[in-house]
Amino acid sequence: MSFEKFKDRNVGEDGYYMVDIEDYPETGWGKFKQVASRSLKGELFVGLWVVLREMFKFDIHTVQYPKEKLPIGPRYRAVHKMLRLFESGTERCIGCGLCEKICISDCIRMDTKYDENSRKEVTEYSINLGRCIFCGYCAEVCPELAIVHGGRYENASEQRAHFVEFEDMLTPIDALKAGQQEEFPGFGAIIPGSDKSVKKTPLAY
Amino acid sequence: MDTAYLIETVIKIVILLLVFSALAGFGTYFERKVLAFMQRRLGPMHVGPYSLLQIAADGVKLFTKEDIVPQNVVGPIFKIAPVITAATAFMAAAAIPFMPSFTIFGYEVHPIISDINVGILYILGVMAIGLYGPLLGGMASANKWSLISAARAASVFISYEVVSGLSLLAPIMMVGSLSLIDFNNYQAAGVGSWMIWSQPVAFVLFVIAAFAETGRTPFHLIANDHEIIDGFGTEYSGMRWGLFFIGEYANMFFISFVIALIFLGGFGDGSVGGALALLGKVSFIFFFFLWTRAAWPDVRPDQLMWLCWKVLMPIAVVNIVITGIVMMF
Amino acid sequence: MANEITITIDGKEFQTQEGEFILNAARANDIFIPAICYLTRCSPTLACRICLVEADGKQVYACNAKTKSGMNITTTTENIEKERRAIMEVYDVNHPLQCGVCDQSGECELQNYTLELGVDSQSYTIADVDRSSVDWGHIHYDPGLCIVCERCVTACKDMIGDNSLKTVPRGAGAIDGSFKESMPKDAYAMWNKLNKSVIGLTSGEEMLDCTSCGECAAVCPVGALVDTDYIYTSNAWEHKQVPATCGHCSAGCQISYDTKHTSIDNPEEKIYRVSNEWNYVSLCGAGRYGYDYQNSDVTKDETAFAAALDAFKKADTINFTSTITNEEALILQRLKDKFGYRLVNKDAQDFKTFLRDYSVVSRSSIYGSDLEKVHNTDFVVSVGTALKSDNPNARYAFNNAVQMKGAGLYFHPVADPVVDGMSKNVVSINHAPLQEEAVLYLILDLFANKDLLPKKVVDYLAGFHSEKTVTVTETIKEKVVTQVTKKVVNKETGEEEEVTSDVTKMVPKKVSKEVEVDENRLLEIVGAPAKFEETLLKLLKKKETFSLIVGPDLYTHPSSQNIARLVALIEKYSAFELVMIPTLTNTLGVGLICDLDDEAGEYAVGYNTQGDFVLSGLGDGDLDMPAINQQEGTLTSINKRVNPTNVAVGYGGYVLNDIANALGLKAEYTIDYTEQLPTSRGFKTRKFDDLPNHYTNAGEEVRGYLLGKMPVRMKKDEHVTPIDEDQALDGTLVYLANPVRQFTPFTNKAHQLIAEGGLYMSESALSASELEAGDVVSVKTEAGEVSVKVISDNKIDGEIAYLPTFDANINSEALFGGYRFATASIQKV
CATH class of the missing domain: 3.30.70.3270 (Alpha-Beta Plaits)
Structure with a gap:
């Protein structure tokens, strides 16, 4: 058996991409600008909107476990x-x-x-x-x-x-x-x- | 002293204590439900219909739980710390007019325990003393997480004391009084006369400071569960921990009243509608506390300090100067 | 030995001995040739035929083809591959597939070779016959699993000498004729043979009646032969194998204690079986089945320990037996050096004295040969030992030498059917007790080089010879010519005509002749059978190497000094190489390490023996000691080898080293003494952890180290005294010996060997007497008296009964005044 494929640790770029993260501000002014833009651009309110929307949609995913049980697959490995x-x-x-x-x-x-x-x-x-x-x-x-x-x-x-x-x-x-x-x-x-x-x-x- | 006044005050104090202690419990139920719904969950479901009796279950649990005083703590201080938190929260309520005055059986009731002329100053002062709860509890606990929490509590309270004080200075300058009744009356003319329109910057600053002082997300760093367990509350159990809890939720309610009274017109003209409007405003602000918890992440302690001293405080000072200049001309 | 030659295997050149089997030469050089039926040291069976190789272009069987100089060997060819694959397929025909329940699974050669040769389909088939499993007592035989490689039969015959197993008819139908054409030739031949036989008992009875060594089960490549006690208790891969040295007799066999947890509830290690490298070492029943003699459930009893220290402070003597390690012996010697204890150990003392007397003549501190050499000799003589019970490995060596085209003489007063049954090439002579000197003189007379032998001895021996005229009847073949008339048809004419021709026949005719013959009175003294000299001449044909085994009867003999000298003379002046059987496990080691005293003092500490305060590994003393399977240390074997042994099962109590430390010696572990063993007595400065314990593929023993030979400082003295012919023991005789599978109370502690001792009588003696097996008799000698049960023993013959030492309840030694034979009166109680 050849171990070559295990030795090749060059995973390549396929399927990987850099997450779009802006550079962290270095100066005080930069930090202030970041705070200002984040506060004023309404990103905070987007968050608030999303959770509020979910609340009103009332699309509940809870399984009330002892009363309700999810079906398990026949190949499930329990006791x-x-x-x-x-x-x-x-x-x-x-x-x-x-x-x-x-x-x-x-x-x-x-x-x-x-x-x-x-x-x-x-x-x-x-x-x-x-x-x-x-x-x-x-x-x-x-x-x-x-x-x-x-x-x-x-x-x-x-x-x-x-x-x-x-x-x-x-x-x-x-x-x-x-x-x-x-x-x-x-x-x-x-x-x-x-x-x-x-x-x-x-x-x- | 007037006996009737004495009886009235005692009754008011008892009602205040009972109502807000209970509200703290309902506050948790409400918080758990709201957060659950926002996260597509159901929240508590088993104690009574929709778990409405959850507060009773929690109460029974807290009261019957073993009261543990760990081995290496400083006993007396450890025991007194939760009392300080709860006591200061309720003491601050003394100067808050919860409703307009009304007449019952020919007796005029002022739903404020004491309308002192330095009301705002008193509330800010007593809330500041609330610092001693987390600080002493954390330092006495002989626990590293508690100690970190105590240090954070001290720094946050002292810092945001500055912001809340300075931000309120501009409205106080406009009203010319420290009594919350006077504040209410100043805005009684209707929605247009609300302080929020004339002092929007002060409003935002005060709300931010309120989040910091009540230790709510996004400034939940005093007892940040994923970093420092329960912070100053780590070593507490049973009703001692419960007192911290009641203190925290009572504080949230009272600060909501203060915000509503100072910036959002309070109970307005004193009519029933105004009273209901006040309750509505308070409820919304309380809901907002929960809402942010579902939506926003926490900031780091250093970011919080940076925000306070380098951003909020200068803005507050500038706001005062501008207010002064506007008032001069 | 044979010449060193060069052979080529698969293109590589190797050195080997001329005449070595190809298989062994290949194995010694780490070349793999598949082989199932071959057992190293035994004769090739040629049952499996899988060891086919091509030597100089011809297909031969590696196990019985001998190497020649320049031989070119190929281990696989296309045809050989086909043969091997077919052979494995045949072995798999009708073999059960439930490997999961088979005890051999995981160490099964059938599994291994089936996988090795890639057998993934079956081409052959035959209707199976009923082959239900049978219980043979301590061995369980499942013919359904048996591949009839006959390794068990070979081992039993060539190595053990019991001849208890043989092949018996299987009763199967004929193989489908079409296979003869389609199958490879050797595979068909092998199947043909296989299909005719299964393994059965030689005796034809239902139960095995042998010396119960279990070697047949050990050599079985599949799960057909299994120890009844072990069956279905564990899988091979579960065992932790602890390499050790058997602690029961002086053979010091290399064994492996196979241990695992006791049960689900009890995680304590337990020995499940003993396994061995059966190609190179064969075990006896005691070694194989007597493994769980540990002193179990012992804790550190501080009171007993304090009492032991007090006893040591009070004592002036330490009594001990030779069932201890070299290290313990050294501790005892150190204690003697420090506190002046007398060390009393009768058997080691006797052996040591015998060795010293031997050295006076031989100028060698120790006997020259070992059992490995005995295996390879042509002619082997045993004197003064009940071979099968004193040292079973010496018996195996004796038998192996005899079986591999050798011959042997067995001198002992007690007739032994096992020895008699080994081969017709063994002559056993049951001389009278006390006549061992005569036996040795006889050997000198027959084999010694008279030119070198001291003149006095030659003269003395000549005194036994006399000329005698005897009438000998010889058969001579005489030529007789007769005329025969036959009617023959003439081919040309087609007519019948009578033809007369002379026919010469050889007709035997008896002729009497008067011949002058030499009569040897020594033969008469030792009671040699008639025509012994003729038989001996036949036996001695083509014999080149000679071995002499002497045993414990001689060490305790009243004239042991003279005997030792005679033995030394034989070794010195004849072709015989000498092996002495040390009496007990470590008698040799103890004798070398300890300075022993004859007489005990007033207060004695006993170690595994009697004393005023008893330390015992048997668990019956005042302070517990570990048994040998709970100790690490070294044992000195008959092969003059210092063998390491390891801890098989745990021990929670105190050891001798703790006592020594408390008394002022200093050593963290007992094995710290291994490197301190006295170099002046032949030991080496080797740390215990550096001692190896294994065999190489070539069968070379890599275990511990060999004792060095030490110079002898005593004056040379070859003087020997004549025989006292009148010396004899009158009346009923008893002998001090153990039945097979028993040596000491330790063997009697093992759960498979537990037995009650008694007076062992041969069947013939029993039927001649009024006694019956089970009767309680009182055996009385000059020295003492015991009451024991009579036990019938079919492994001895003749009149002499024996008393055992393995049963701690019978103090047999007290009846004997040193010598192993005594006159006794046996009365039914």
């Missing part, structure tokens, strides 16, 4: 969710530890063990949301589309423990059955049409 498999309802997480490894704020940890079905079982999973920067790497790296981002951004709590627990993130089984689990279209999701770009492995069955 993580743990998905289940649609068919069997089991947790998708296989405990591979990739999210733990890739996490740049080092806030994911998991404990795994060998369970009685000879599978890798995640016994504990924790995300320190106090440290999480919601970059979405964990969702992107997850090979099972198990950890994704949800839309829950209201995290205020009196206790850290309330921030997130594995059980809170996991889709409840009844919600899954009710068909409420949706695939996350953001980081890590399968790109539409990606099947076409995959070479097929021959099978002997």
Whole structure:
């Protein structure tokens, strides 16, 4: 990989222009003239006019937050969710530890063990949301589309423990059955049409 | 002394205190709403319909908040400073005629606590004492921001005292009296006789000085939040801070009355219409205080000083000289 | 050694030894040749075939083609690239894609080579068969992940010597015939072999019954073989690797403690496994699984510390064991210099005395060889040591030497099925206890250069020989000519005619002959098997280098002085190179650093051993001390190397250096003593932080430094005394030794190794007696008595039972009067 484009710090003039700022007056007389012109040319009144106009237009942009909420995009990255498999309802997480490894704020940890079905079982999973920067790497790296981002951004709590627990993130089984689990279209999701770009492995069955 | 006069004065003082304390609260509500509307916002919305009871909520909050006196402050001075601010604001109101005289149950009421013959001088003097509030509070707070604020307060008050005094000298020369009643009567003939037409320069200078002395934008440098937190008020909490607050808003109201009385014809001929006109003028001036806050930026302390000593004061002196020359011939 | 030659690899010239494998020559010079199945030091398996290179225009396998002078090697050609890519594709056929859950993920050679060779699509296919995972006890085998490189089999056979693993039929269907045409040749051959086998147990049983070293799991390139305890607990990349030296025996193996936080709730570092550079060092079960013996949850107990200082002020003796670092040994010596303590350490004292007696003859302060050399010798002899439990690495060296076209002799009173099972090229001779001198005389007789050997000894040895006439039956092949008549069709005429021809046959015929033979009575004394001399002659064919391993039985032998001299004579006057096995972890270091005393005084401080006030790294003493995995310091190994070891897990209490500082010595850290180790005893002035601890690509050990040889000032004395043939121990015998995977109470603290000690009896001895495993017996010797459980041990054979030292609850040493064998009466309680 070439670093040349990073080394070229000559950003050029395209798209940049000097803001029209007059020179700052040096002499007392110059300053007086500036004050006089600014006061008498009516610039001050332009400001007054603008705000007064807005007041009478009464074009209010306030969203009254707890009562009204703005819609968020489906790719929004708020508190993580743990998905289940649609068919069997089991947790998708296989405990591979990739999210733990890739996490740049080092806030994911998991404990795994060998369970009685000879599978890798995640016994504990924790995300320190106090440290999480919601970059979405964990969702992107997850090979099972198990950890994704949800839309829950209201995290205020009196206790850290309330921030997130594995059980809170996991889709409840009844919600899954009710068909409420949706695939996350953001980081890590399968790109539409990606099947076409995959070479097929021959099978002997 | 006349007992009736005594009772009347006490009643007037109580009414004045209650009305203007409450007005200070409404002033904040009004300010928040006006600023919000000018910025395409809604402002307070939750306490009562359109948050009309915001003042009650603020009052409850201020009264119930813990009264903190920080460790290294100079205790007595720290405690007395907010009282000075509020007290001087209300003391200045003693010489302001808020309305024309009227008769109630056969008793003639003068809605002025004391029509002293040095009214303007008294108001300017007492307002000048108001300096001690921010100055002492800031110096006693053991806080760097408060100290900077105290220094700024001292310099601004002393400087603009000069401008407000000199700018009023020309109208005083024309009226020949220091009583605000006399000022009002001087302009009673109608809009054409308003002082603003004969002394436009003095009007502008006095309004600028009024902004400086009440510490409003664009001269909000005494407690400039983005530079020095809340200035002298940084270490205050609860009702002590509330007193500073009431003082500031009461001052705004009183200075609005003074401007209306001196330059805008006051209550005119003393009729009901004149009284309402006075309230209208005061309201507009108060609104103007808020309006500028939404529209204009702040100036720097050095610019403010420069403006005072090198621009406004010479203009005021020239204005007096010209007024004198005009009056001579 | 072989000659230095020049070869050319990919256009660059390199120096190497003649006869070195191309792969090793390339690796030593940092040239990358992909290889999966090859294990350095072991014989080439030729399972993966990925190490194909072109040498002088011919395709050869780098792992088994030897270099020749002027050889021109190309590591890749177009055809080789095709072969390699096809091989990797074949390895990926039916290999599960859930790398996420595999323990090997991140350090998997299949992952690495698949990426390295850019395998991004699959061309081959075959129906899979049922390959469910199996639990083999401490090892877990998942055939589904297995690529049958047979590295585990090779390691187990060529290095460890257990021969516990082999390939077994897979039971898969045939490969689609069309692939034979379309596939590269070597890839097809490799697949053909791969498709026929999986790994199974040699014993045919369900569970592994071996010496449990775990080396098979370590060498496994994929996640097929995993330690059962480690499975699915962490990913390779999570571990912090702490380079260290194993603290269990004198081998001083280079290991890496792989640590990470204990759990989400507990951020404390915990050792999850021990990993090693398996190409260059092989671990035993104690080294691999006995890692968590740390003295945990210790805080600075000021009262105990004050009590310790009082005890040191009161004491006149310090008892200690050799499971300490060189630095601690030096601190003890400094304390002795300052306060005149007696330092009492039996095993180091015995070893030190033995070394001194050896020096009198050999004129060398220390034995000349090391285990690295043993690996490369053709003929290796072990005397006076229970090889597999005293020093597993010496056993690996012995086995490796034997397996790589060598041969060996194993002299020990206790029969060892593990040694017997190594190879048919090993002859083990179970002589009677106390007859070690006879064994050494025998070696002198068989191998020493009699022209140089002192005349007295030659004469003495000649006294054992006598002429004897024996009848020998020989098989001679005799020529017999017979006439055969056949009917043959005449091609020209088409008629059948009879043809008679002479047919010559060789027919074996037995002939008896009377022959004068030399009879050696020494063979009889040591109890050599019949026809030993003939067997030996066969074993000695084409053998050029010789190694002798001697062990702790000799140091405590009643006539150890004479034995030491005999050992020195063997080293001096024969081709044998000598290695002595130091009894415990740092016996050699302690022996060199400390001036030891024989007798304890009235009030003793014990360090990891008994005393009136006990400092202990086991956590059972009056003041806690760190265990070796909690310390930094150096350990002196059998290879005469001063190896550094580092802190793997934290320790919160006081260390010996704190006591020394409180008593007036001055050092901020214990490792400040590293550079002060006595140069007069062979140590070097090297700072601890400057000591390296790794292996190079060429397999060169870059660890710490080697002890220097010191001049010997004692008078030369080659006088040796004759054997006392009547010397014998009568009745039931017990031996002082540990089972495999145990050395000291420290190994017994590790969670995977915890065991209860007892009287270990071979299966044959057990069935011959009235005892059963689990019975409590009282073992009584002249010196003392203990009550222990009987434990059946199938890793020994014969009548002699043994008592362990690893179990702190059994004071076995008290039963033995120094020598490791004793007569005992065993009574069922």
